[in-house]
Amino acid sequence: MDKINNKFSFGWVFLSGLITTGILNLGYFNSDRKDILSIWVGFSFLFISYFIILYKFNNPSMRWQNNYLAIISRVILLFSVPILSDDFYRFIWDGSQILHGINPFSYTPKELMSFKYDWVDTLLFQKMNSPNYFSVYPPINQVIFMLSAIPGKGNLLGSVVIMRVFLILFDFGNIYFIRKLLTYFKKDERLVFLYALNPLVIIEFIGNLHFEVVMIFFTLWSIWLLLNNKWILSSVILGLAVCTKLLPIIFLPLFIRYIGWKKTIYAGIICGFVVLILFLPFIHNLKLLENLISSIQLYYGKFEFNGSIYQILKAVGWKFLGYNPIAFTSKILIGLSLIGFLISYLKSKNILEGIFWVMFTYCIFGAIVHPWYILILVALTPFVKWRFALIWSVLICLSYYTYRVEPYDESLWLVLVEYIILGLFMIWEIFYSRDTTDFKDYTDSMQSFKGDVIKKD
Template sequence: MNSVPTPQSPDRTWLAQTWLLPILGLLSLAIYIAITFWSPRFAEEVPVTERPILEVLGLFTVAFILYVIAIAAIRHRSKRSAIWWMLSFAVLFRLAMLFSEPIQEVDIYRYIWDGEVASRGINPFRYSPEQILDSPSPDSLWVGLPGQVPPSEWPVSFRELVELRDRASGVEEVLQRVHFNSLTSPYPPTSQAVFAFTGLITPESASLWTHLLVMKSLIVIFDLATIVVLIKLLLLLRLHSGNTIIYAWCPLIIKEFANSGHLDAITVFFTILTVYLLICAFQTIAPSASAGVDMNLRPQSLSPPRLRLGLLLLMVSASVLAIAVGGKLYPILIAPAFAVFALRHWGAMRTCLLGIGFIILVAVVLSPMIIPQLWQEEKPFPGSMKDTPEAGAAAFLNRWEINDLLFAIVVENVKPDDPNHVEPTPWFVVVPNTWRESILAAAGANEDQPRWQTPFYIARVVTTVVWMCICAGLCWQLCVLPTPENLLRTCFLIIAWFWLLCPTQNPWYWSWALIFLPFVTSRAWLAVAGFAMLYYLRFWLEAQYPERPILGTPYNGTEFSYFILPWIEFGPVLLWVAVESYRNRPLCLAEDGD
């Protein structure tokens, strides 16, 4: 690995100036404060046409440019002269955005409601918010239709939630803002435990703003804890801890966690903690591996104390990974990479036993979500609501599609034109409509199904197979070179390509991969977080061009957001990744200068 300039080097470029990093931090802080002052204009009652979406996106763009300069600057500094500036501003950025109104995001209201439900010992996968919101007051005069259930026969838990709605105005306001409220919660149990904790510590009589602040504060705590673990991991691998700035100062991370309060911060923390513990276990059995010892060192040659400690850390890391899967399901994607790494260093028997234990623990953690009836009494629901509301996670996996590029290319090229709806054909559709009709017929589609369903499933299969091939290739490379650095690179690429092939490319999902970016030698991937912010442009386009075509295209704002905007978001990055891979010109990580 080539070293970068250090303070002892003759390098005297402007990037090496001692004043640069604090100046960049102050300018970035000013931007986040300005965004916070503007954020009330994104309140629920403000029409989208009157929200300063373009102005805020412009500020985030400037913040991203400053962020890129800061990454270059910190690599010209020793860790001791940079780490405290980096940490101090990372905290200040989050504090500034903590008090802002969520910008074009509403997911946090579902978190708060789930927390109120779970904190009362009620399974959040049992009832949908719509059922609670639409039910009459238990004390009101009951006038029901035949077949409806009177309040006197409601389950105790259901009645408790309706009474909570009636007596706590802040909670009722939260409930009214939950989107897709006909679905039960899509968020797994680890996240529900965090939500429940916020429900326990937030007074029932609290205002909507207080509920928001408490939830976002807990999300930011996980975010800051991630930074701490990332620093420790970099030090463990003898890399410059200033590389943490790639995560800590990233405008996308600050927006999605400190402003929007997305729960992904919970799982990101447990995921990087898993990696840290796994590499600690590796360092226990091969403490000098990074210095060039035999990578095929086996536990049989170790002293019993070191072997026991290594195995203990390995088991703890597997347990933490199961908890991470319980936060959001995506960490299961990197389990194969962990298995390959463990297989190469601990042998097949120990790895198999560890894998069995991991699977059992994941099943236990997810059981309240998979089989909610085991955790809640089975009784009729009130009113005219159907007996079993649709599961949020199932709905997400089976039909959610937004902001996608590669998946959209596949799905639109197998989806036939709908004769009942006249709408423009996406410009990237190259498969003739007769062929698309034949594909659906061969797939066994019938007229009773929604027209989008079979093409969606076909695209799911195609993109999943592509991702599995990528994952298999990466795991093979890891098997050949099972170093901690290669493990981290493999985890990054597995998650990055999963996201790029996913039908729901929400920008905050990039945080799953971004946590591994300090260990990846690529300029192109750094750009993803900047381009991903263009996702929020869709709200402006849809509000300003509800019917009119945009820029001479046949697409209105909504169609432009689906058929053009993702190409602007992801096209340049994919091209850059391809060119960079072809030229094989890596960006070196900074080495520890002290």
């Protein structure tokens, strides 16, 4: 038995070494996101190691080792500068405006540059991706942006480190609440490692500084409070989630099953009041509101990235109209999304499953599906009997191919490969796989990947 344990421990050490080395490589040594082959190879090693750990080393004796690996995998990125995303330049730009008394919704970066303030960091302007648009980031984000911008002009790494400390703490909070919710639903706590060790979660949230990690934190916290009959406080926390990413407002109808129509209406009022109070310092006149709305409309009406159903409608448009009718197709996609939301509200067994399918609907009908958008599905995977979100977290790495040239050029064939494989896996898992039923015993650590696990008393 000791030999077997030593063998398994050596295997875990080897795999954890691959994971930390892969993360270090993507975080520090892969300095060009145009080097797509290096990025794909790096993610391949990370995901292979991740799935083997779930298969072989997610037994009770390895729990603390996997905890340490989840922590170390995040902390080692502390001093890295993101290379797979340039969004953080805009984050720091917005924060520096607030520090100098300028509302980030008042001017576009291009307009602000014309004022020739000596505190403006031209590097941020040169590197950001939307200099002609007003900010679209809600108030919780803006507060963290402001604190991160304290090091000032010429101190990019200092700002990145401050921002990353916040996001690491929020991600630890996600792991904490996933564990708490697993206990509530009487599932094995080791299912948390589906999220905690997922390479895309670590790279996109901690490495690339995307604030969906904060939205997930407030969403999970809100759900935990709701399930513990603290619906008023839950509504307040949901308001904080909305003030991080506007999207969580669509989760509110799922409250009805738990607190009824009347209290859900009150919850919506409380949530709306929190949103109003937090937005008020930034959006306090009609002009500022128009600026925010104009950028949101531009985002959803003009941009596209890695969409699935959208790509089909786009191809039909080019075939029969000779152009991409994105303004029209976006309305079709919104209609399909609303239908999907309604089905999710009515058919889901519990609030976590409901949010899972609502977010899947949002992503599958979206014209913009960045890799970090689907990570809320990974966070909710421990609570549902389907594992296709984990497969999607692998496949969506194909979308990095778009960054190989400037201006960006998306490969329709790779998008098709991504969604065809995802669709086939979903069909197999939902309709043909016996492994999607609940398990009575945790007889094999692979079951943490296969499906629901009922926690033993």
